[in-house]
Amino acid sequence: MKPMDSEVLREQGHIMVDFIADYYKNLEDSPQDFPVLSQVQPGYLRDMLPDSAPDHPEPLKELLDDVSKKIIPGLTHWQSPSYFAYYASSTSVAGFLGEMLSAGLSVVGFTWLTSPAATELEVIVLDWLAKLLQLPDNFLSTGNGGGVIQGTGCEAVLVVVLAARDRIMKKVGKTSLSQLVVYASDQTHSSFRKACLIGGIHEENIRLLKTDSSTNYGMPPKSVEEAISSDLAEGFIPFFICATVGTTSSAAVDPLVPLGKIAKNYGIWMHVDAAYAGNACICPEFRKYIDGVENADSININAHKWLFANQTCSPLWVKVGTLINALKTNPEYLEYKVSKRNEVVNYKDWQISLSRRFRSLKLWMVLRLYGAENLRNFIRDHVNLARHFEDYVAQDAHFEVVTTRYFSLVCFRLVPVDGDEDKCNERNRELLATVNSTGQIFISHTVLSGKFILRFAVGAPLTEEKHVTEAWRIIQKHASKFIHKKKY
Numbered sequence: 001m002k003p004m005d006s007e008v009l010r011e012q013g014h015i016m017v018d019f020i021a022d023y024y025k026n027l028e029d030s031p032q033d034f035p036v037l038s039q040v041q042p043g044y045l046r047d048m049l050p051d052s053a054p055d056h057p058e059p060l061k062e063l064l065d066d067v068s069k070k071i072i073p074g075l076t077h078w079q080s081p082s083y084f085a086y087y088a089s090s091t092s093v094a095g096f097l098g099e100m101l102s103a104g105l106s107v108v109g110f111t112w113l114t115s116p117a118a119t120e121l122e123v124i125v126l127d128w129l130a131k132l133l134q135l136p137d138n139f140l141s142t143g144n145g146g147g148v149i150q151g152t153g154c155e156a157v158l159v160v161v162l163a164a165r166d167r168i169m170k171k172v173g174k175t176s177l178s179q180l181v182v183y184a185s186d187q188t189h190s191s192f193r194k195a196c197l198i199g200g201i202h203e204e205n206i207r208l209l210k211t212d213s214s215t216n217y218g219m220p221p222k223s224v225e226e227a228i229s230s231d232l233a234e235g236f237i238p239f240f241i242c243a244t245v246g247t248t249s250s251a252a253v254d255p256l257v258p259l260g261k262i263a264k265n266y267g268i269w270m271h272v273d274a275a276y277a278g279n280a281c282i283c284p285e286f287r288k289y290i291d292g293v294e295n296a297d298s299i300n301i302n303a304h305k306w307l308f309a310n311q312t313c314s315p316l317w318v319k320v321g322t323l324i325n326a327l328k329t330n331p332e333y334l335e336y337k338v339s340k341r342n343e344v345v346n347y348k349d350w351q352i353s354l355s356r357r358f359r360s361l362k363l364w365m366v367l368r369l370y371g372a373e374n375l376r377n378f379i380r381d382h383v384n385l386a387r388h389f390e391d392y393v394a395q396d397a398h399f400e401v402v403t404t405r406y407f408s409l410v411c412f413r414l415v416p417v418d419g420d421e422d423k424c425n426e427r428n429r430e431l432l433a434t435v436n437s438t439g440q441i442f443i444s445h446t447v448l449s450g451k452f453i454l455r456f457a458v459g460a461p462l463t464e465e466k467h468v469t470e471a472w473r474i475i476q477k478h479a480s481k482f483i484h485k486k487k488y
Protein backbone atom coordinates (compact mmCIF):
# COMPACT_ATOMS: atom_id res chain seq x y z
CA MET A 1 0.00 0.00 0.00
CA LYS A 2 1.27 3.48 -0.94
CA PRO A 3 0.06 6.76 0.56
CA MET A 4 -0.65 8.19 -2.90
CA ASP A 5 -1.85 5.91 -5.65
CA SER A 6 -3.67 7.51 -8.56
CA GLU A 7 -5.97 4.54 -9.16
CA VAL A 8 -7.02 4.32 -5.52
CA LEU A 9 -7.54 8.08 -5.55
CA ARG A 10 -9.77 7.79 -8.61
CA GLU A 11 -11.87 5.00 -7.12
CA GLN A 12 -12.18 6.36 -3.59
CA GLY A 13 -12.46 9.96 -4.74
CA HIS A 14 -15.60 9.09 -6.71
CA ILE A 15 -17.04 7.34 -3.67
CA MET A 16 -16.37 10.42 -1.57
CA VAL A 17 -17.94 12.80 -4.08
CA ASP A 18 -21.04 10.59 -4.14
CA PHE A 19 -21.12 10.59 -0.37
CA ILE A 20 -20.97 14.39 -0.21
CA ALA A 21 -23.54 14.83 -2.99
CA ASP A 22 -25.89 12.47 -1.10
CA TYR A 23 -25.39 14.54 2.03
CA TYR A 24 -26.61 17.68 0.29
CA LYS A 25 -29.49 15.81 -1.34
CA ASN A 26 -30.57 14.38 2.01
CA LEU A 27 -30.34 17.75 3.74
CA GLU A 28 -32.93 18.96 1.26
CA ASP A 29 -35.13 15.87 0.91
CA SER A 30 -35.12 14.40 4.42
CA PRO A 31 -34.69 17.33 6.80
CA GLN A 32 -36.25 15.30 9.63
CA ASP A 33 -33.10 13.14 9.68
CA PHE A 34 -30.82 16.15 10.13
CA PRO A 35 -31.54 18.34 13.17
CA VAL A 36 -30.03 21.66 12.09
CA LEU A 37 -28.57 22.25 15.55
CA SER A 38 -26.88 19.04 16.63
CA GLN A 39 -28.71 17.53 19.59
CA VAL A 40 -25.83 15.43 21.01
CA GLN A 41 -24.43 15.85 24.52
CA PRO A 42 -20.80 16.77 25.29
CA GLY A 43 -18.54 13.72 25.18
CA TYR A 44 -20.99 11.71 23.08
CA LEU A 45 -18.31 10.57 20.67
CA ARG A 46 -15.85 9.01 23.12
CA ASP A 47 -18.19 6.09 23.81
CA MET A 48 -18.60 5.40 20.13
CA LEU A 49 -14.95 5.27 19.05
CA PRO A 50 -12.02 3.00 20.07
CA ASP A 51 -9.43 4.29 22.53
CA SER A 52 -6.52 4.14 20.10
CA ALA A 53 -5.70 4.32 16.40
CA PRO A 54 -5.83 1.07 14.37
CA ASP A 55 -2.56 -0.73 13.60
CA HIS A 56 -3.84 -1.94 10.24
CA PRO A 57 -5.83 -0.36 7.42
CA GLU A 58 -9.60 -0.28 7.59
CA PRO A 59 -11.88 -0.11 4.53
CA LEU A 60 -13.26 3.24 3.38
CA LYS A 61 -16.78 1.85 3.44
CA GLU A 62 -16.57 1.14 7.17
CA LEU A 63 -15.21 4.59 7.79
CA LEU A 64 -18.01 6.24 5.82
CA ASP A 65 -20.54 4.19 7.78
CA ASP A 66 -19.03 5.67 10.92
CA VAL A 67 -19.30 9.14 9.42
CA SER A 68 -23.00 8.56 8.78
CA LYS A 69 -23.76 7.01 12.13
CA LYS A 70 -21.37 8.75 14.51
CA ILE A 71 -20.13 11.99 13.01
CA ILE A 72 -23.12 13.40 11.15
CA PRO A 73 -25.37 13.29 14.25
CA GLY A 74 -22.74 15.44 15.95
CA LEU A 75 -22.82 18.06 13.21
CA THR A 76 -24.70 21.30 13.23
CA HIS A 77 -25.75 21.49 9.61
CA TRP A 78 -24.44 24.83 8.45
CA GLN A 79 -25.43 23.96 4.88
CA SER A 80 -28.99 22.99 5.78
CA PRO A 81 -31.59 25.12 3.99
CA SER A 82 -33.05 25.82 7.44
CA TYR A 83 -29.81 27.18 8.91
CA PHE A 84 -30.31 30.84 9.93
CA ALA A 85 -27.84 31.29 12.80
CA TYR A 86 -24.79 33.61 13.17
CA TYR A 87 -23.75 34.29 9.58
CA ALA A 88 -23.78 31.54 7.01
CA SER A 89 -20.69 29.83 5.72
CA SER A 90 -21.78 29.52 2.15
CA THR A 91 -20.64 26.66 -0.02
CA SER A 92 -21.10 26.03 -3.72
CA VAL A 93 -20.24 23.37 -6.22
CA ALA A 94 -17.53 25.65 -7.64
CA GLY A 95 -16.16 26.32 -4.18
CA PHE A 96 -16.10 22.63 -3.41
CA LEU A 97 -14.37 21.81 -6.70
CA GLY A 98 -11.84 24.54 -5.99
CA GLU A 99 -11.13 23.11 -2.54
CA MET A 100 -10.75 19.68 -4.07
CA LEU A 101 -8.34 20.90 -6.73
CA SER A 102 -6.32 22.88 -4.23
CA ALA A 103 -6.16 19.92 -1.84
CA GLY A 104 -5.22 17.66 -4.71
CA LEU A 105 -2.44 19.79 -6.15
CA SER A 106 -1.18 20.60 -2.67
CA VAL A 107 1.46 23.14 -3.61
CA VAL A 108 2.83 25.54 -1.01
CA GLY A 109 3.25 28.98 -2.56
CA PHE A 110 5.01 30.88 0.19
CA THR A 111 7.34 32.56 -2.27
CA TRP A 112 6.79 33.20 -5.96
CA LEU A 113 9.39 30.53 -6.74
CA THR A 114 7.62 27.76 -4.85
CA SER A 115 4.69 27.92 -7.29
CA PRO A 116 4.62 30.95 -9.56
CA ALA A 117 1.04 30.23 -10.64
CA ALA A 118 -0.23 30.14 -7.05
CA THR A 119 1.15 33.61 -6.42
CA GLU A 120 0.28 35.13 -9.76
CA LEU A 121 -3.28 33.77 -9.80
CA GLU A 122 -3.91 35.20 -6.34
CA VAL A 123 -2.71 38.64 -7.45
CA ILE A 124 -4.94 38.54 -10.53
CA VAL A 125 -8.05 37.08 -8.91
CA LEU A 126 -7.91 39.61 -6.09
CA ASP A 127 -7.67 42.37 -8.69
CA TRP A 128 -10.79 40.90 -10.32
CA LEU A 129 -12.63 40.84 -7.02
CA ALA A 130 -11.43 44.34 -6.13
CA LYS A 131 -12.91 45.55 -9.43
CA LEU A 132 -16.23 43.83 -8.70
CA LEU A 133 -16.24 45.68 -5.37
CA GLN A 134 -15.21 48.88 -7.16
CA LEU A 135 -12.31 49.32 -4.79
CA PRO A 136 -10.09 52.30 -5.58
CA ASP A 137 -6.99 51.70 -7.72
CA ASN A 138 -4.72 51.92 -4.72
CA PHE A 139 -5.96 48.51 -3.60
CA LEU A 140 -5.17 46.90 -6.98
CA SER A 141 -1.85 45.39 -7.95
CA THR A 142 -2.09 47.43 -11.13
CA GLY A 143 -2.37 50.54 -8.92
CA ASN A 144 -0.22 50.76 -5.83
CA GLY A 145 -1.76 48.12 -3.67
CA GLY A 146 -2.71 44.52 -3.79
CA GLY A 147 -4.68 41.69 -2.29
CA VAL A 148 -3.80 38.62 -0.29
CA ILE A 149 -6.03 35.78 0.81
CA GLN A 150 -5.84 35.34 4.57
CA GLY A 151 -7.19 32.22 6.19
CA THR A 152 -9.80 34.05 8.25
CA GLY A 153 -11.09 37.48 9.12
CA CYS A 154 -9.26 37.26 12.44
CA GLU A 155 -5.94 36.81 10.67
CA ALA A 156 -6.72 39.71 8.33
CA VAL A 157 -7.37 42.08 11.24
CA LEU A 158 -4.25 40.88 13.05
CA VAL A 159 -1.87 41.49 10.16
CA VAL A 160 -3.21 44.99 9.50
CA VAL A 161 -2.88 45.93 13.17
CA LEU A 162 0.74 44.76 12.98
CA ALA A 163 1.32 46.73 9.76
CA ALA A 164 -0.23 49.87 11.23
CA ARG A 165 1.83 49.50 14.39
CA ASP A 166 4.97 49.19 12.29
CA ARG A 167 4.05 52.30 10.31
CA ILE A 168 3.44 54.46 13.38
CA MET A 169 6.53 53.20 15.22
CA LYS A 170 8.69 54.12 12.22
CA LYS A 171 7.03 57.51 11.96
CA VAL A 172 7.24 58.64 15.57
CA GLY A 173 10.54 56.95 16.29
CA LYS A 174 11.20 55.15 19.52
CA THR A 175 8.00 55.06 21.49
CA SER A 176 6.45 52.92 24.15
CA LEU A 177 3.67 50.53 23.19
CA SER A 178 1.74 51.90 26.16
CA GLN A 179 1.25 55.18 24.24
CA LEU A 180 -0.46 53.56 21.24
CA VAL A 181 -4.24 53.84 21.11
CA VAL A 182 -6.83 52.21 18.83
CA TYR A 183 -10.50 52.96 18.16
CA ALA A 184 -13.51 50.89 17.19
CA SER A 185 -17.13 50.66 18.24
CA ASP A 186 -18.52 48.50 21.00
CA GLN A 187 -20.06 46.40 18.19
CA THR A 188 -16.67 45.53 16.69
CA HIS A 189 -15.91 41.84 16.27
CA SER A 190 -14.01 40.32 19.17
CA SER A 191 -11.14 39.53 16.81
CA PHE A 192 -10.13 43.19 16.99
CA ARG A 193 -9.39 43.06 20.70
CA LYS A 194 -7.50 39.82 20.25
CA ALA A 195 -5.46 41.28 17.38
CA CYS A 196 -4.56 44.31 19.51
CA LEU A 197 -3.50 42.17 22.46
CA ILE A 198 -1.36 39.96 20.24
CA GLY A 199 0.11 43.17 18.78
CA GLY A 200 1.11 44.34 22.25
CA ILE A 201 -1.44 47.14 22.44
CA HIS A 202 -2.45 47.67 26.03
CA GLU A 203 -5.96 46.61 26.84
CA GLU A 204 -6.76 49.95 28.46
CA ASN A 205 -5.79 51.68 25.19
CA ILE A 206 -8.46 49.91 23.16
CA ARG A 207 -11.23 52.49 22.90
CA LEU A 208 -14.54 50.78 22.13
CA LEU A 209 -16.91 53.67 21.48
CA LYS A 210 -20.48 53.41 22.56
CA THR A 211 -23.21 52.89 19.99
CA ASP A 212 -26.97 52.88 20.32
CA SER A 213 -30.19 52.70 18.34
CA SER A 214 -29.93 56.37 17.26
CA THR A 215 -27.32 55.35 14.66
CA ASN A 216 -28.68 51.82 14.26
CA TYR A 217 -25.53 50.72 16.16
CA GLY A 218 -23.08 52.34 13.73
CA MET A 219 -20.00 54.06 15.21
CA PRO A 220 -20.64 57.81 15.74
CA PRO A 221 -17.77 59.75 14.08
CA LYS A 222 -18.15 62.54 16.64
CA SER A 223 -17.22 60.19 19.50
CA VAL A 224 -14.17 59.03 17.57
CA GLU A 225 -13.00 62.57 16.97
CA GLU A 226 -13.55 63.53 20.63
CA ALA A 227 -11.71 60.45 21.84
CA ILE A 228 -8.78 61.19 19.53
CA SER A 229 -8.54 64.82 20.68
CA SER A 230 -8.61 63.90 24.31
CA ASP A 231 -6.04 61.11 23.80
CA LEU A 232 -3.71 63.49 21.95
CA ALA A 233 -4.05 66.02 24.76
CA GLU A 234 -2.94 63.35 27.20
CA GLY A 235 0.10 62.40 25.16
CA PHE A 236 -1.25 59.18 23.65
CA ILE A 237 -0.57 58.23 20.04
CA PRO A 238 -3.77 57.33 18.13
CA PHE A 239 -2.83 55.03 15.24
CA PHE A 240 -5.70 52.72 14.25
CA ILE A 241 -9.44 52.87 13.59
CA CYS A 242 -11.29 49.63 12.88
CA ALA A 243 -14.53 50.39 11.05
CA THR A 244 -17.03 47.61 10.45
CA VAL A 245 -19.45 47.28 7.56
CA GLY A 246 -21.95 44.67 8.73
CA THR A 247 -21.29 44.07 12.42
CA THR A 248 -21.57 40.57 13.78
CA SER A 249 -24.38 41.39 16.17
CA SER A 250 -26.80 43.27 13.95
CA ALA A 251 -25.07 44.00 10.60
CA ALA A 252 -24.65 47.65 11.58
CA VAL A 253 -22.63 49.86 9.27
CA ASP A 254 -20.02 52.33 10.47
CA PRO A 255 -20.04 55.50 8.33
CA LEU A 256 -16.82 55.19 6.34
CA VAL A 257 -16.94 58.63 4.73
CA PRO A 258 -16.66 60.72 7.92
CA LEU A 259 -14.49 58.11 9.67
CA GLY A 260 -12.11 58.06 6.71
CA LYS A 261 -11.78 61.84 6.81
CA ILE A 262 -10.91 61.72 10.50
CA ALA A 263 -8.38 58.96 9.91
CA LYS A 264 -6.80 60.96 7.09
CA ASN A 265 -6.66 64.20 9.10
CA TYR A 266 -4.83 62.56 11.95
CA GLY A 267 -2.71 60.18 9.88
CA ILE A 268 -4.41 57.17 11.46
CA TRP A 269 -4.66 53.79 9.72
CA MET A 270 -8.29 52.90 8.99
CA HIS A 271 -9.21 49.29 8.42
CA VAL A 272 -12.60 48.26 7.07
CA ASP A 273 -13.81 44.93 8.40
CA ALA A 274 -16.51 43.93 5.93
CA ALA A 275 -16.28 40.19 6.60
CA TYR A 276 -19.95 39.47 6.03
CA ALA A 277 -21.55 42.46 4.29
CA GLY A 278 -18.61 43.33 2.06
CA ASN A 279 -19.57 40.41 -0.17
CA ALA A 280 -22.88 42.12 -0.97
CA CYS A 281 -20.95 45.14 -2.27
CA ILE A 282 -20.39 43.35 -5.59
CA CYS A 283 -24.01 44.44 -6.23
CA PRO A 284 -24.21 48.10 -7.29
CA GLU A 285 -27.18 48.66 -4.97
CA PHE A 286 -25.11 47.69 -1.90
CA ARG A 287 -21.83 49.32 -2.95
CA LYS A 288 -22.83 52.54 -1.15
CA TYR A 289 -22.13 50.87 2.19
CA ILE A 290 -18.41 50.93 1.47
CA ASP A 291 -18.39 54.43 0.00
CA GLY A 292 -15.48 56.13 1.72
CA VAL A 293 -13.20 53.10 1.41
CA GLU A 294 -10.97 55.43 -0.68
CA ASN A 295 -9.66 56.83 2.58
CA ALA A 296 -9.10 53.45 4.19
CA ASP A 297 -5.72 51.74 4.37
CA SER A 298 -7.10 48.22 4.22
CA ILE A 299 -10.30 46.24 3.78
CA ASN A 300 -11.19 42.57 4.12
CA ILE A 301 -14.18 40.43 3.25
CA ASN A 302 -14.82 36.78 4.07
CA ALA A 303 -15.60 35.07 0.78
CA HIS A 304 -16.38 31.93 2.77
CA LYS A 305 -19.22 33.74 4.50
CA TRP A 306 -21.24 35.00 1.61
CA LEU A 307 -19.39 34.56 -1.67
CA PHE A 308 -19.88 30.80 -1.95
CA ALA A 309 -16.17 30.10 -1.52
CA ASN A 310 -16.27 27.30 1.09
CA GLN A 311 -14.20 27.56 4.28
CA THR A 312 -11.85 29.37 4.39
CA CYS A 313 -11.07 32.39 2.22
CA SER A 314 -10.62 35.90 3.54
CA PRO A 315 -9.38 38.35 0.90
CA LEU A 316 -7.60 41.40 2.28
CA TRP A 317 -6.50 44.45 0.29
CA VAL A 318 -3.81 46.89 1.39
CA LYS A 319 -1.58 49.63 0.03
CA VAL A 320 1.56 48.17 -1.43
CA GLY A 321 4.43 47.44 0.92
CA THR A 322 2.55 48.01 4.17
CA LEU A 323 2.28 44.38 5.22
CA ILE A 324 5.73 43.52 3.91
CA ASN A 325 7.36 46.25 6.01
CA ALA A 326 5.96 44.67 9.15
CA LEU A 327 6.11 40.98 8.28
CA LYS A 328 9.06 40.41 5.95
CA THR A 329 11.67 37.82 6.91
CA ASN A 330 14.71 36.73 4.91
CA PRO A 331 16.11 33.38 5.94
CA GLU A 332 18.91 32.17 3.70
CA TYR A 333 17.14 28.91 2.90
CA LEU A 334 14.32 30.79 1.16
CA GLU A 335 16.55 33.08 -0.90
CA TYR A 336 16.25 32.86 -4.67
CA LYS A 337 16.97 34.96 -7.71
CA VAL A 338 14.59 36.04 -10.43
CA SER A 339 15.51 38.44 -13.15
CA LYS A 340 13.29 41.30 -11.97
CA ARG A 341 13.50 40.57 -8.30
CA ASN A 342 11.37 43.45 -7.14
CA GLU A 343 8.44 42.58 -9.31
CA VAL A 344 7.47 39.32 -7.67
CA VAL A 345 5.17 38.90 -4.72
CA ASN A 346 6.26 36.64 -1.88
CA TYR A 347 3.09 36.04 0.06
CA LYS A 348 4.96 34.74 3.11
CA ASP A 349 5.64 38.44 3.80
CA TRP A 350 1.93 39.31 3.74
CA GLN A 351 0.75 36.87 6.43
CA ILE A 352 1.64 35.18 9.73
CA SER A 353 2.37 31.66 8.50
CA LEU A 354 4.93 30.53 6.01
CA SER A 355 2.92 27.73 4.41
CA ARG A 356 -0.25 28.63 2.61
CA ARG A 357 -2.97 26.89 0.66
CA PHE A 358 -3.69 27.60 -3.00
CA ARG A 359 -6.93 29.35 -2.12
CA SER A 360 -7.10 31.64 -5.13
CA LEU A 361 -7.90 28.60 -7.26
CA LYS A 362 -11.18 28.27 -5.41
CA LEU A 363 -12.05 31.93 -5.75
CA TRP A 364 -11.11 31.84 -9.44
CA MET A 365 -13.39 28.86 -9.96
CA VAL A 366 -16.28 30.50 -8.13
CA LEU A 367 -15.90 33.66 -10.22
CA ARG A 368 -15.56 31.78 -13.50
CA LEU A 369 -18.09 28.99 -13.04
CA TYR A 370 -20.84 31.39 -11.90
CA GLY A 371 -19.85 34.77 -13.29
CA ALA A 372 -20.40 38.03 -11.43
CA GLU A 373 -24.03 38.37 -12.47
CA ASN A 374 -25.08 35.04 -10.95
CA LEU A 375 -23.13 35.76 -7.79
CA ARG A 376 -24.93 39.08 -7.46
CA ASN A 377 -28.24 37.30 -7.91
CA PHE A 378 -27.41 34.65 -5.30
CA ILE A 379 -26.82 37.48 -2.82
CA ARG A 380 -29.95 39.34 -3.90
CA ASP A 381 -31.99 36.18 -3.44
CA HIS A 382 -30.79 35.92 0.15
CA VAL A 383 -31.54 39.57 0.81
CA ASN A 384 -35.04 39.11 -0.63
CA LEU A 385 -35.63 36.07 1.56
CA ALA A 386 -34.59 38.11 4.58
CA ARG A 387 -36.98 40.86 3.49
CA HIS A 388 -39.69 38.26 3.22
CA PHE A 389 -39.03 37.12 6.79
CA GLU A 390 -38.96 40.73 7.97
CA ASP A 391 -42.42 41.25 6.45
CA TYR A 392 -43.76 38.26 8.37
CA VAL A 393 -42.38 39.69 11.61
CA ALA A 394 -43.73 43.15 10.90
CA GLN A 395 -47.22 41.76 10.32
CA ASP A 396 -47.43 40.03 13.68
CA ALA A 397 -48.27 42.35 16.58
CA HIS A 398 -46.59 40.03 19.09
CA PHE A 399 -43.24 40.62 17.40
CA GLU A 400 -41.10 43.55 16.35
CA VAL A 401 -38.18 44.12 14.01
CA VAL A 402 -35.52 45.68 16.24
CA THR A 403 -32.93 47.23 13.91
CA THR A 404 -33.01 48.55 10.37
CA ARG A 405 -32.13 45.72 8.02
CA TYR A 406 -29.57 46.47 5.31
CA PHE A 407 -28.55 42.99 4.17
CA SER A 408 -29.75 39.42 4.86
CA LEU A 409 -29.96 39.58 8.66
CA VAL A 410 -33.21 40.31 10.51
CA CYS A 411 -32.99 41.24 14.21
CA PHE A 412 -36.35 40.71 15.87
CA ARG A 413 -38.03 39.75 19.13
CA LEU A 414 -41.29 39.16 20.92
CA VAL A 415 -42.45 42.58 22.14
CA PRO A 416 -42.57 43.37 25.86
CA VAL A 417 -45.91 43.29 27.62
CA ASP A 418 -46.64 46.28 29.87
CA GLY A 419 -43.10 47.53 29.29
CA ASP A 420 -41.60 44.64 31.25
CA GLU A 421 -38.21 44.31 29.54
CA ASP A 422 -36.82 41.67 31.92
CA LYS A 423 -39.71 39.34 31.35
CA CYS A 424 -39.53 40.05 27.65
CA ASN A 425 -35.85 39.03 27.56
CA GLU A 426 -36.71 35.86 29.42
CA ARG A 427 -39.46 34.95 26.94
CA ASN A 428 -37.25 35.57 23.94
CA ARG A 429 -34.52 33.46 25.48
CA GLU A 430 -37.03 30.69 26.08
CA LEU A 431 -38.40 30.97 22.56
CA LEU A 432 -34.89 30.67 21.11
CA ALA A 433 -34.11 27.56 23.14
CA THR A 434 -37.43 25.94 22.25
CA VAL A 435 -37.21 26.64 18.56
CA ASN A 436 -33.63 25.39 18.31
CA SER A 437 -34.37 22.26 20.32
CA THR A 438 -36.83 21.16 17.62
CA GLY A 439 -33.89 20.68 15.24
CA GLN A 440 -36.11 22.03 12.48
CA ILE A 441 -34.33 25.36 12.25
CA PHE A 442 -31.36 27.04 13.88
CA ILE A 443 -31.36 30.75 14.71
CA SER A 444 -29.07 32.66 17.09
CA HIS A 445 -29.27 35.70 19.35
CA THR A 446 -27.56 38.87 20.44
CA VAL A 447 -28.07 41.58 23.04
CA LEU A 448 -28.44 45.22 22.02
CA SER A 449 -29.06 48.00 24.56
CA GLY A 450 -29.95 45.35 27.13
CA LYS A 451 -32.52 43.70 24.86
CA PHE A 452 -32.27 39.99 24.13
CA ILE A 453 -32.71 39.78 20.38
CA LEU A 454 -33.25 36.92 17.95
CA ARG A 455 -31.15 36.88 14.78
CA PHE A 456 -32.42 35.39 11.54
CA ALA A 457 -29.57 35.38 9.00
CA VAL A 458 -30.13 34.05 5.48
CA GLY A 459 -27.09 32.79 3.59
CA ALA A 460 -27.07 29.01 3.24
CA PRO A 461 -26.94 28.04 -0.43
CA LEU A 462 -29.97 25.68 -0.36
CA THR A 463 -32.37 28.09 1.34
CA GLU A 464 -35.55 28.89 -0.60
CA GLU A 465 -38.69 30.82 0.17
CA LYS A 466 -40.49 27.73 1.48
CA HIS A 467 -37.79 27.26 4.13
CA VAL A 468 -38.17 30.85 5.31
CA THR A 469 -41.95 30.54 5.42
CA GLU A 470 -41.66 27.28 7.35
CA ALA A 471 -39.15 28.83 9.76
CA TRP A 472 -41.57 31.64 10.51
CA ARG A 473 -44.38 29.10 11.04
CA ILE A 474 -42.21 27.22 13.55
CA ILE A 475 -41.26 30.40 15.41
CA GLN A 476 -44.88 31.58 15.53
CA LYS A 477 -46.11 28.18 16.67
CA HIS A 478 -43.74 28.04 19.62
CA ALA A 479 -44.26 31.69 20.46
CA SER A 480 -48.04 31.32 20.47
CA LYS A 481 -47.77 28.58 23.05
CA PHE A 482 -46.49 30.90 25.67
CA ILE A 483 -48.13 34.02 24.34
CA HIS A 484 -51.40 32.37 25.38
CA LYS A 485 -50.09 30.61 28.46
CA LYS A 486 -48.65 33.83 29.78
CA LYS A 487 -51.66 35.90 28.79
CA TYR A 488 -49.89 38.19 26.39
Ligand SMILES: *Cc1c(COP(=O)(O)O)cnc(C)c1O
Pocket residue numbers: 087151152153154155189191244246247248273274275276302314
Ligand atom coordinates in the same frame (compact mmCIF):
# COMPACT_ATOMS: atom_id res chain seq x y z
C1 LIG B 1 -17.13 36.63 10.87
C2 LIG B 1 -16.53 37.93 11.17
C3 LIG B 1 -15.20 38.03 11.61
C4 LIG B 1 -14.35 36.83 11.90
O1 LIG B 1 -13.99 36.16 10.75
P1 LIG B 1 -13.31 34.71 10.84
O2 LIG B 1 -13.06 34.36 9.42
O3 LIG B 1 -14.30 33.82 11.50
O4 LIG B 1 -12.06 34.86 11.63
C5 LIG B 1 -14.69 39.29 11.83
N1 LIG B 1 -15.44 40.39 11.64
C6 LIG B 1 -16.71 40.34 11.23
C7 LIG B 1 -17.47 41.61 11.02
C8 LIG B 1 -17.31 39.11 10.99
O5 LIG B 1 -18.59 39.06 10.57
